[in-house]
Amino acid sequence: MPTKDAQPARLAVRKTYKLFIGGAFPRSESGRSYVVSDAKGNFVANAAQASRKDARDAVLAARGAVAKWSGATAYNRGQILYRIAEMLEGRRDQFIAELRTFGLSAAAAVSEVDASIDRWVWYAGWSDKIAQVVGGANPVAGPFFNLSAPEATGVVAIVAPAEPALLGLVGVVAPAIVTGNTVVVVASPDRPLPAITLAEVLATSDLPGGVVNLLTGSPAEIAPWLASHADVNALDLTGVTDHGLAKELEVAAADTLKRVVRPAAVDWSADPGIARMTAFLETKTVWHPKSFEGAKGSAY
């Protein structure tokens, strides 16, 4: 009779890390994957290596989600972002563990995960306030009602910062989607696990499929296809560290006059301000005559 000790240890079920497109978790259509290692160089997982066709599919999914998401009430978007914070809170330990895999100290990992959760809460509250802060009535010199209100730009392609892997990602995704944009994000190539786990959170947070689409792989390979894609309205290059690549992407974006946020050093622990939200907002101004005589019952 074999001893207890001699029994083989339970074989762990490893997780397959996939892309997140249109609310589903496909592998790369290219069939490619790449090895993700921990801080010490040990194998952690195979992550899907997204291709240009995955990027194309992600843009399609993002475009498909624009009408519903930007058309949702601001209150509803705020509820969903808050739900994301709740779900993240529930997976707090998992995120901490993943961040530690990549070499963060326990304290640093806790701090980053907590800040990330709080950041979702912060942005959740903005959903129904940003229009009041940046829009408003314009006192034109004439008998007209004139109102400016912000609207989502549309599909935003984002190169997320390599680090902090979770807070940086939340810091670029949340401000884009809270106002009604949909996004295609290229995650940190070396530390993609928090991004993929975040996708699992998003998938269970009532966020409509396609609002956030997440690609893992090489930003240098994928981003140019996003920058030149005619159905992408804006480009956030925050995570691009190679100046030459950033310039090339901005040049490509010029073909369809995409709005571009250039790479910049960001203190992710600081108050984010509203610039990341307004970068992906359009101002629409509506005029209408004011008079007693304008209104009449319609006989149609």
Place this chain on the structure above:
Amino acid sequence: MTVATTPSAATLAEVTRSNAALRAFLHGLPGVDKVGADARAATLGTRSIKTTAKALAIDLAISMVDLTTLEGADTPGKVRGLANKALRPDPLDPTCPPTAAVCVYPSMVAEVARVVKGSPVKIASVATAFPAGQASLKVKLDDVRDAVRAGADEVDMVINRGAFLSGRYLEVFEEIVAVKDACGDARLKVIMETGELVTYDNVRRASWLSMLAGGDFIKTSTGKVQPAATPPVTLIMLEAVRDFLAVTGRKVGVKPAGGIKTSKDAIKYLVLVNETVGDGWLDPHWFRFGASSVLNDLLMQRSKMKTGHYSGPDYVTLD
């Protein structure tokens, strides 16, 4: 006419069958955006009418004046003076055209007739218990018949604004029909008192109502209520007669009245006519000014055009 819902001429008869049908029709007319209508009238008001165009416009305006006196203090002598002025606005210049008509109370019609008979100057009489219109239909119709019997070529009636504003459109319609009948051969001008209708949608509806009932002219005001004629209200009425002609083939005249005091005012109205309905209405038979003091200003401007220097009130006749 410009809307798909506009009925053909044949079905127009149907819309006056009941108050509900008439209401549905009038409320189905395209709305008027006040800011846009005001802006259009204001833009046309910036037209610069100079030299030959101004000379032409002044003579045209004089020929379109319904020279009017509607005072409790009117006497045969006062009215005769006015009628003479209508015949020869500028006694020293035979090239000056006569005015279109003299407009008086029914009791003064015979007096005017004595002066203008045989001339092109028409005799217009207000009637139907002008200006309030607050009398029984019988009294109103007798008023009209008196005026016509005394020689009036034209009758200026006022509609029942109270009935209109409370939505009793058929009542207003039937009264106009009755008055038109009482007019016989006299042309009927329907005064809508647009200052009391207030909204431009009402002006358009009242215009159509008046035309449907057989009015030969639609007229803004009695002159006793402010605001009287304004350029945007006249613009809307011009659009209405234009559209009515297109649908029915019947042409109706337009008469702004009250508040037109200067040559500049009068010329602005002629620009409105010119650019809204064109040549067809640039004729005293189809467009009139209900006014009195404007005539002397037109005469002074006319003199300025001819002599090159400004005239003064001592050089035009005061009647």
Place this chain on the structure above:
Amino acid sequence: MSIFEYAPAPESRAIVSLKPSYGLFIGGEFVDGSGSFKSISPSSEEVLAEVAEASEADVDRAVAAARKAYEQVWGKMSGAERAKYLFRIARIIQERGRELAVLESLDNGKPIRESRDVDIPLVAAHFFYYAGWADKLDHAGFGASPRPLGVAGQIIPWNFPLLMLAWKIAPALACGNTVVLKPAETTPLTALLFAEICQQAELPPGVVNILTGAGAAGAALVAHPDVDKVAFTGSTEVGRIIARTVAGTNKRVTLELGGKAANIVFEDAPVDQAVEGIVNGIFFNQGHVCCAGSRLLVQESISEEVLESLKRRMSTLRVGDPLDKNTDIGAINSAEQLARIKELTAAGEQEGAEAWSPPCELPSRGFWFRPTIFTGVSQAHRIAREEIFGPVLSVLTFRTPAEAVEKANNTPYGLSAGIWTEKGSRILAVADQLRAGVVWANTFNKFDPTSPFGGYKESGYGREGGRHGLEAYLAH
């Protein structure tokens, strides 16, 4: 020949005294340029003045002058003092309003009625508006004590020469920036008169620099390493080039580019005002308007009636001498633009759309085009997709509000749109769905300094006008 023909009523040219030639305005003085070109009147092809052409070296001099003024004077000056300069300029513009209007109509070809009643009053209003902001920037919502950017390089088009100058210079100066502005090659004269106004206002030298010239001067200005901010109004094509040029730099950019706006007329529209709005939408300023309502989308149930009214109305349009006070449509700005309009309208006819113009005599000299509408146009036609920038309207029809919105948005542009209906809820719902920066409901082509203007998509980015317009000139 109608009964009531309007006699010519020309505005006097005597109020404008042009010099035979003008230099570049750099550091508060007119200086010689490297070359020169002639500015002509598009209505007569008469040479109005000879104007200096700026070279790359001139751009360098102007940017240096602007930098110096920024660092030594303007950037340090209190907002309250800057405000007073801008108020001064606004007042002088009002005082010299007629002179500016006449010169604008001479150089641009637009009717004096528009330069006198629209362009110049808006120019003054714009300076008044931004003057008031100069000492209130802390309260504008861009953080406490927002800083200016530095030197702004600004390039403006020929369709509203002085108005576009005001849109560029007034907010830049209010925020504490200095500027180098290049007016369009075909319409430099009111900008040069504005330079004289800066002198009259005793604006410190170098705060405003005006460089006349062509595309090369503009390109040099955009590429200049000491320019912190580029502001451009013009074609989408040039906008793309500018966006590429500044890629990888720290330059801030705002672009106000082309458009192909839908003017949507529903069956319950106030029809007479809608027809006015259609006319104003496409024939205002000869259709040389980026936000022109160049695509009429009319509901099928009233399309015939609307077209009939539109044609009747178009027959009253008065085309001719820009200085005649009764002219509604003036001259096309240049031979080049006329050729472009002709090319696109020829393509329209070739593709099977039907052109209609009212009978009207055109002057024998100068550049002219009859107001024209194309019917039988589909979304696939070039004239429904490309910006013609002339008095040419493409008419399309629709059946339902959803179809109207879909067709309106089916363009790479997104600058403006019009909605005509008396149903309030429909206005708001359609306005919500239109991808355009300015939506005019039951009106069209209205502008105001307090009202932000700018586009979605390929119509550019950034807003000009209003509080929003400050953002382009502040570091934040």
